[in-house]
Structures are given as structure tokens and as C-alpha cells.
Amino acid sequence: MKMKELRIGDLVARIPIIQGGMGVGISRCNLAGAVAKEGAIGIISTAQIGYDEEDFDKNPIKANLRAIDKHINKAKEISGGGIVGVNIMVATNQYEEYVKTAAKSGADLIISGAGLPVSLPELVKGYTVKIAPIVSSQKATSVILKMWDRKYNTTADLIVIEGPLAGGHLGFSPNQLEDIEALNYDEEIKKIIEYKKEFEEKYNKKIPVVVAGGITTREDIKHYLALGADGVQIATRFVPTLECDASMEYKMAYINSNKEDIVITKSPVGMPGRAIRNPFINQASQGRIPVDRCFNCLEHCNPKETPYCITKALINAVKGDLEHGLIFCGARAYEQNKITTVKEVIDELVF
Structure with a gap:
């Protein structure tokens, strides 16, 4: 072929x-x-x-x-x-x-x-x-x-x-x-x-x-x-x-990940999401992370109820702040x- x-x-x-x-x-x-x-x-x-x-x-x-x-x-x-x-x-x-x-x-x-x-x-x-x-x-x-x-x-x-x-x-x-x-x-x-x-x-x-x-x-x-x-x-x-x-920090998160680090998490979009487990994921799994401001990113998102601000989490990640960032990835990211x-x-x- x-x-x-x-x-x-x-x-x-x-x-x-x-x-x-x-x-x-x-x-x-x-x-x-x-x-x-x-x-x-x-x-x-x-x-x-x-x-x-x-x-x-x-x-x-x-x-x-x-x-x-x-x-x-x-x-x-x-x-x-x-x-x-x-x-x-x-x-x-x-x-x-x-x-x-x-x-x-x-x-x-x-x-x-x-x-x-x-x-x-x-x-x-x-x-x-x-x-x-x-x-x-x-x-x-x-x-x-x-x-x-x-x-x-x-x-x-x-x-x-x-x-x-x-x-x-x-x-x-x-x-x-x-x-x-x-x-x-x-x-x-x-x-x-x-x-x-x-x-x-x-x-x-x-x-x-x-x-x-x-x-x-x-x-x-x-x-x-x-x-x-x-x-x-x-x-x-x-x-x-x-x-x-x-950021290079984001890229290295893929390279440094193991199979067990790839998890399904709840997203404010209302769908499950796949991401790399990190301190942010651990914190989000413990309970709601209060939202201090809204970026008007999602049509059906109430900042008073959303589990966390997805915009803030994703911006933190792309900039390299992995402690407070959401690192989306595919199921085989750990192979990189x-x-x-x-x-x-x-x-x-x-x-």
C-alpha cells in the first residue's frame, strides 16, 4: 500500500x-x-x-x-x-x-x-x-x-x-x-x-x-x-x-510522561477530556477551583459553577506554568x- x-x-x-x-x-x-x-x-x-x-x-x-x-x-x-x-x-x-x-x-x-x-x-x-x-x-x-x-x-x-x-x-x-x-x-x-x-x-x-x-x-x-x-x-x-x-516546558511534559500519567478529566465544556496528570489535575479532582474572572470563552459556562476556568488553566500550560496548567494530550503522549x-x-x- x-x-x-x-x-x-x-x-x-x-x-x-x-x-x-x-x-x-x-x-x-x-x-x-x-x-x-x-x-x-x-x-x-x-x-x-x-x-x-x-x-x-x-x-x-x-x-x-x-x-x-x-x-x-x-x-x-x-x-x-x-x-x-x-x-x-x-x-x-x-x-x-x-x-x-x-x-x-x-x-x-x-x-x-x-x-x-x-x-x-x-x-x-x-x-x-x-x-x-x-x-x-x-x-x-x-x-x-x-x-x-x-x-x-x-x-x-x-x-x-x-x-x-x-x-x-x-x-x-x-x-x-x-x-x-x-x-x-x-x-x-x-x-x-x-x-x-x-x-x-x-x-x-x-x-x-x-x-x-x-x-x-x-x-x-x-x-x-x-x-x-x-x-x-x-x-x-x-x-x-x-x-x-x-512552551518548551509544555513539550517536555509529553516527553517526561508515563502511561499512568495520562488520565480522563472533567472539562467545563461538558465533555470528558484527556490530559497529563499534574498538580493542577490533582487539585481539580479534589474539588472546585474558584474562578476569579471570566474570559467569555464558552457559550454554556457559568463562572459561579464551573469546576475551574479552562481558559486560565490552558493559558498557564502553554506558557509553561505546569503547576497551574491543564496539559491536554492524546492517549499515547507518553510514547514521545x-x-x-x-x-x-x-x-x-x-x-
Whole structure:
């Protein structure tokens, strides 16, 4: 088996790898641009992307919208004409504005999850940007594709299937995550691949499927391509690279972690999340960490009730304050053992 290019409409990636979007600040212009330069698809996370803008504390949404434009353009410049997209969480406050800003700024692709992106086709009308929902089940795929078909007479340009071994927020229940083998997830992937065929026929277009979650080796990629996927999305492997936008302390947390350190934690987004156990995780597991200010990041978050402020925790982590930071990661983060480069990672994965 040989890798084939990944075609998303008129977008053609020579290497069928999408670098997963990681917030806050883990995948911005430097990482996404470097990945796109190598012929894969670089993804910027818009989650509190403007955390280091000077007016972020006073007006986080304004700072984020400005930073979206800045990082998309910088990534494009770094990539030398490569494919650069964004990951926008549906749970984001002012989701519509984030989507419209990304489209206006020239993003090639918008990947959207952490909720059902039901309004996404409407928000990108008039732009050439491609749209991709993140799904974790055939049921969720059905809901989104049927709704887009009925309401907007359109369908997805790409589907990202995010499995139970992914990092950050997960579309599974804590019980499901306790016994991942029982999920028999390969069968779910096959169901999704089969299900989307009716929409391909109706709209006379190919809807490529990309699988994400726990993919770290060439053998993993071969496995999912053999199941019928058109490509893979990989995030964890790109964290301990020189180009990753996180602090060196953050990168070293991956390298220094053991298998037992990777845990499922409760996120204020309302979904389970996978992260590296550290003093912050230990403190959060003991009880609520009071929130002293709100950054308006999530649509359904009450600062008086949330278990902790996810923005503050993620900003602390990306800056290197691991004592007070939340370090999201994939299930196999502990396998990372050295600081490398984006080129070296991709060269190792390509076949």
C-alpha cells in the first residue's frame, strides 16, 4: 500500500495527514505553517488564540478575532502556498464571528466539533472555504449530514472521525472511555464511511473521511487507510517539535510522561477530556477551583459553577506554568521521547 494524496474538493494535499488543532495556543501559525509547508494540512486552533495579545484581558473576543486573521496569514506565508485550516469549537462563545473571520481571512478549511456544527454551511456562504464536522459516531454523522442536506441543500467537504484515543475534549461518555476495546471502534468507522456514500451520490462529490485519535506511527496510518479512510489527523506527534507554538516546558511534559500519567478529566465544556496528570489535575479532582474572572470563552459556562476556568488553566500550560496548567494530550503522549521537527515527524510517517 502506498499513500495517496488527500483531495478535499479542489484542495489537494500531497500527504494525507491533517495536523490536529490544539488550543490554547499549541497549534498556531508556526506549527500549522510548518506542517502545510511539508505537503500535509496545517490546522490552527482558534480557542483563545489571542491569549498573548496585549488587550486580551480587557476584550478577549476582539483579541481572538484579530489573532485569527494574523495567524492564518502568517501560517500561509510560512507554508509557501500550503493548505492551512482552522479548528473552531461549536461551544465557543461568538462561534459565528469566529467562523466568519476565519473564512474572510482565507482559511482553506474549517474543522468544527465540541458540539454539532449545525449552522456552519450558512456561516460560510459566499466563501470558498471547505467545511468538515468532527464526529465520533455514525449517529452524529447522520444528524449533521441530514440537517445540512435539509436546511442548506449541501453536504460536508470532509468528515473527521475522532476516536476514543484522541486528546483534549472527547465525544464519548466516561463509561465508554473506561473500556475502549469494548467500543469496537473500527466497526463504527466503517459504518460512517458506508453511511456518507448516499450523500456523495446525491451531491455527486467525493466526501473524504479522515480518522483521528491515537495515531502515532506509520502502521497506524496503514491500518486506517486499509479500513477505507482517505487520510488521518494527528496531533500528539507534533507537540514535541521545535515548530510547535507551545512552551518548551509544555513539550517536555509529553516527553517526561508515563502511561499512568495520562488520565480522563472533567472539562467545563461538558465533555470528558484527556490530559497529563499534574498538580493542577490533582487539585481539580479534589474539588472546585474558584474562578476569579471570566474570559467569555464558552457559550454554556457559568463562572459561579464551573469546576475551574479552562481558559486560565490552558493559558498557564502553554506558557509553561505546569503547576497551574491543564496539559491536554492524546492517549499515547507518553510514547514521545525527544524534541524533533515537523519535517522529521512527517518523513517518519510517510510511505
